[in-house]
Amino acid sequence: MFISKNEFKQAFKCRLETKFGKTINEATINDVYKTLGQLVREHVSKNWIDTTHYYQENKEKQVYYFSMEFLMGRLMQTNIDNAGLTNIIKESLEELGFNLDEVFEQEHDAGLGNGGLGRLAACFLDSLASLNLPGHGCGIRYKYGLFEQKIINGYQAELPDYWLQEDYVWEVRRPDRSMEVKFGGYVEMKEVDHKLEFIQKNYDTVLAVPYDVPVVGYQNPTVNTLRLWSAESTKNDFNFFTSNRSDYYHFLDYKRSIEDISGFLYPDDSTYDGKILRLKQQYFLVSAGMQSILKQFKGKYTENIFDIPEKIAIHINDTHPVLIIPELMRILLDEEGLSWEEAWDITQRTISFTNHTTLSEALEKWPLEMVKQLLPRIYMIIEEINERYCRELWNQYPYEWDRISKMAIIGNNEIRMAHLAIVASYSVNGVAKIHTEILKKKEMKDFYHLYPHKFNNKTNGITHRRWLLNINPELASLITETIGSRWIAHPKELTSLIKYAKDLGFQERVAQVKRNNKEKLAKIIKEKNNISINVDSIFDVQVKRLHAYKRQLLNIFHVIHLYHVLCENPNLDVTPRTFIFGGKAAPGYHFAKKIIKLINSVATVVNNDTRVQDKLKVVFIENYSVSMAEKIMPAADVSEQISTASKEASGTGNMKFMMNGAITLGTLDGANIEINDFVGKDNIFIFGLKADEVLQLYTQNSYKARDIYNNDYRVKNVLDELMSHKLPGGESEFRDIYYSILTNNDEYFVLKDFDSYAEAHELIDQTYRDQQKWLSMSITNIAHSGKFSSDRTIQEYATDIWGIRPRLL
Numbered sequence: 067m068f069i070s071k072n073e074f075k076q077a078f079k080c081r082l083e084t085k086f087g088k089t090i091n092e093a094t095i096n097d098v099y100k101t102l103g104q105l106v107r108e109h110v111s112k113n114w115i116d117t118t119h120y121y122q123e124n125k126e127k128q129v130y131y132f133s134m135e136f137l138m139g140r141l142m143q144t145n146i147d148n149a150g151l152t153n154i155i156k157e158s159l160e161e162l163g164f165n166l167d168e169v170f171e172q173e174h175d176a177g178l179g180n181g182g183l184g185r186l187a188a189c190f191l192d193s194l195a196s197l198n199l200p201g202h203g204c205g206i207r208y209k210y211g212l213f214e215q216k217i218i219n220g221y222q223a224e225l226p227d228y229w230l231q232e233d234y235v236w237e238v239r240r241p242d243r244s245m246e247v248k249f250g251g252y253v254e255m256k257e258v259d260h261k262l263e264f265i266q267k268n269y270d271t272v273l274a275v276p277y278d279v280p281v282v283g284y285q286n287p288t289v290n291t292l293r294l295w296s297a298e299s300t301k302n303d304f305n306f307f308t309s310n311r312s313d314y315y316h317f318l319d320y321k322r323s324i325e326d327i328s329g330f331l332y333p334d335d336s337t338y339d340g341k342i343l344r345l346k347q348q349y350f351l352v353s354a355g356m357q358s359i360l361k362q363f364k365g366k367y368t369e370n371i372f373d374i375p376e377k378i379a380i381h382i383n384d385t386h387p388v389l390i391i392p393e394l395m396r397i398l399l400d401e402e403g404l405s406w407e408e409a410w411d412i413t414q415r416t417i418s419f420t421n422h423t424t425l426s427e428a429l430e431k432w433p434l435e436m437v438k439q440l441l442p443r444i445y446m447i448i449e450e451i452n453e454r455y456c457r458e459l460w461n462q463y464p465y466e467w468d469r470i471s472k473m474a475i476i477g478n479n480e481i482r483m484a485h486l487a488i489v490a491s492y493s494v495n496g497v498a499k500i501h502t503e504i505l506k507k508k509e510m511k512d513f514y515h516l517y518p519h520k521f522n523n524k525t526n527g528i529t530h531r532r533w534l535l536n537i538n539p540e541l542a543s544l545i546t547e548t549i550g551s552r553w554i555a556h557p558k559e560l561t562s563l564i565k566y567a568k569d570l571g572f573q574e575r576v577a578q579v580k581r582n583n584k585e586k587l588a589k590i591i592k593e594k595n596n597i598s599i600n601v602d603s604i605f606d607v608q609v610k611r612l613h614a615y616k617r618q619l620l621n622i623f624h625v626i627h628l629y630h631v632l633c634e635n636p637n638l639d640v641t642p643r644t645f646i647f648g649g650k651a652a653p654g655y656h657f658a659k660k661i662i663k664l665i666n667s668v669a670t671v672v673n674n675d676t677r678v679q680d681k682l683k684v685v686f687i688e689n690y691s692v693s694m695a696e697k698i699m700p701a702a703d704v705s706e707q708i709s710t711a712s713k714e715a716s717g718t719g720n721m722k723f724m725m726n727g728a729i730t731l732g733t734l735d736g737a738n739i740e741i742n743d744f745v746g747k748d749n750i751f752i753f754g755l756k757a758d759e760v761l762q763l764y765t766q767n768s769y770k771a772r773d774i775y776n777n778d779y780r781v782k783n784v785l786d787e788l789m790s791h792k793l794p795g796g797e798s799e800f801r802d803i804y805y806s807i808l809t810n811n812d813e814y815f816v817l818k819d820f821d822s823y824a825e826a827h828e829l830i831d832q833t834y835r836d837q838q839k840w841l842s843m844s845i846t847n848i849a850h851s852g853k854f855s856s857d858r859t860i861q862e863y864a865t866d867i868w869g870i871r872p873r874l875l
């Protein structure tokens with residue numbers, strides 16, 4: 067433990083010498099980062115052990131959050147700040163000649179997630195620990211995280227993200243806690259004492275080795291665990307040779323195929339693709355995780371297996387870890403010898419589930435045959451669950467064949483993972499009010515009818531510690547200076563800022579902070595993109611994964627339109643704008659990649675046209691990631707949240723922007739609706755179709771995109787531009803986009819919402835000129851952002867779903 071600077075400096079120098087064989091004068095910034103990381107991890111280790119002991123000794127109920135993704139980003143700043151070490155370390159390093167912010171830049175993001183779902187899991191871990199709640203993460207230690215995006219000639223190229231190239235300072239490998247996961251083979255049934263026994267034979271064993279990462283609570287003694295599993299081959303590989311199965315080269319192939327299980331994160335977050343390796347990943351995670359939880363549970367303090375639901379809550383983040391249901395059943399039936407009824411009762415009272423999307427193309431459905439081959443015993447259990455459940459449906463809805471086959475877990479030779487999740491869990495939640503309503507009324511209507519008590523809403527949140535306190539220190543200090551520091555532990559108290567919304571002195575200081583942050587971002591953009599941007603322009607930002615429903619296309623179409631207007635009248639009095647984009651497209655998502663190319667082509671044309679200089683700039687920031695988001699959010703004026711209404715389950719970027727004083731330009735979709743409810747319609751720019759109108763247009767089939775093209779000259783000019791030679795890439799490049807809108811009738815209503823979007827932009831232009839009004843809006847947004855802290859969300863999960871309580875201090 068460091069309590070003084072001297073003590074820290076002493077320890078630091080000593081570690082630098084013993085571990086890296088260097089003196090302070092010889093140390094590189096990277097040496098400093100690694101040394102510091104080791105010291106900080108060791109510093110928290112006592113609390114880590116104590117926390118674990120506390121949970122065990124008090125037999126606390128603990129929640130395990132199972133997720134295929136944890137988008138942790140960097141941890142150094144969070145860990146130092148949460149451990150309460152920032153001042154000591156910052157000053158000590160300064161005295162030794164190093165700058166802490168530069169040290170932070172050395173850390174490679176842990177990019178073990180695609181986007182919203184994975185980042186949500188990371189925010190939840192921070193809130194669990196910060197609220198002293200017994201909750202841990204359970205995930206996969208992918209060798210490669212989400213790919214690194216390079217923009218080459220305007221196109222996205224993907225490079226592997228080898229984030230483990232240098233040792234990861236936060237993890238602790240725990241080989242003694244390894245688990246064995248079985249794949250393939252067949253199941254032998256044997257009658258023993260009038261009971262059927264199921265024995266898996268001739269299977270392949272994969273060794274799951276856990277790497278634990280401490281999750282440090284904010285200035286409290288709680289340190290929870292994120293356990294990430296890595297796949298290795300077992301020492302029983304010896305059998306490989308003796309069983310005459312193959313030669314040395316085959317053995318190496320086999321070994322690699324096993325290690326591949328934790329090889330990489332699947333980069334597609336929008337369309338389900340039944341790849342066997344992904345199925346292996348899913349079972350690997352849940353089998354290793356579940357076995358290890360039960361081993362711990364039964365370990366030191368002999369617990370009664372029937373107490374599982376009182377002591378363990380298992381939460382599954384979307385359907386990806388849903389195989390934990392049959393896995394828990396398997397262990398209870400085959401290893402613990404429970405009856406089906408007993409095992410099912412325990413399982414149903416232990417598992418809860420969050421749905422994160424209504425997009426039907428993202429719903430997981432695994433082919434029966436694949437599951438049968440890979441997981442023969444799990445397959446049998448799923449079949450049995452389905453059979454018993456269908457009988458229940460039959461009792462409830464006699465002779466309603468259609469309904470029953472629609473609701474079944476197995477159908478069309480596939481296993482419908484969402485159905486399995488709903489049937490086997492005691493709680494099913496959506497991630498924003500509108501999303502939960504859509505689940506209840508539409509997507510999961512039949513299930514809501516059958517199990518109304520299971521459905522509930524938990525609106526998403528973000529950790530205000532990372533997304534305000536850490537990334538926007540100037541704003542955080544200003545807030546503390548103005549309303550005191552209670553907001554840090556009680557983010558809802560940010561509402562005290564409302565009374566300063568119109569205070570000119572406060573406004574001026576908020577404006578200065580924003581300007582400083584914009585200058586920092588402008589510098590980064592100059593370095594990265596070699597584009598000079600005007601810090602007096604409105605920074606209008608859309609950063610998120612590229613997807614048709616998120617409608618980056620609507621944004622760039624509007625930019626093209628503005629460009630047309632300015633070319634025609636270069637002296638037009640407009641508020642200067644910088645449109646900033648960022649985001650990755652799934653490598654196989656052709657359409658999304660075309661949109662990236664389009665944005666970059668428009669940027670090339672616009673940024674090089676002297677007629678619009680200083681009035682319009684377009685920037686695509688490469689490799690949008692957690693650490694890049696941390697630099698963008700504090701500098702944004704406008705937050706673009708423009709998905710087709712009903713399509714974005716919640717969104718969480720919207721909350722990060724708001725917390726940093728950006729004003730939302732958005733549709734009434736996802737959590738935008740709740741942001742609108744809190745800030746009021748005068749503090750947000752809402753446009754476009756509403757969810758019910760969108761759904762109606764789909765059912766009526768009455769929308770005709772071409773009519774808009776024919777009747778709105780602005781739209782026509784924009785679309786025709788795509789087929790002209792003016793954009794780099796020429797006519798053929800953007801043909802697919804053009805046809806998706808006109809021939810395929812614009813599935814996401816880009817043209818339909820264009821007019822209303824352009825009008826909202828017009829209003830932004832006018833409002834920004836009135837800085838007092840703008841700043842009052844901005845402050846009002848910050849003031850209401852506390853409701854979107856993940857502390858609130860986690861508190862709701864803890865009491866309404868998991869039944870866990872905070873550790874008594």
Ligand code: 26V
Nearest residue numbers: 182183334335338422423497714715716717718
């Ligand atoms: C889906 C799939 C589909 C199968 C292949 C692999 C894969 C990997 C990830 C996903 C996740 C899609 C769901 C998702 O990310 N939903 C987002 O969740 C956020 C947190 O709740 C929410 O804010 C976003 O609105 C929602 O799109």
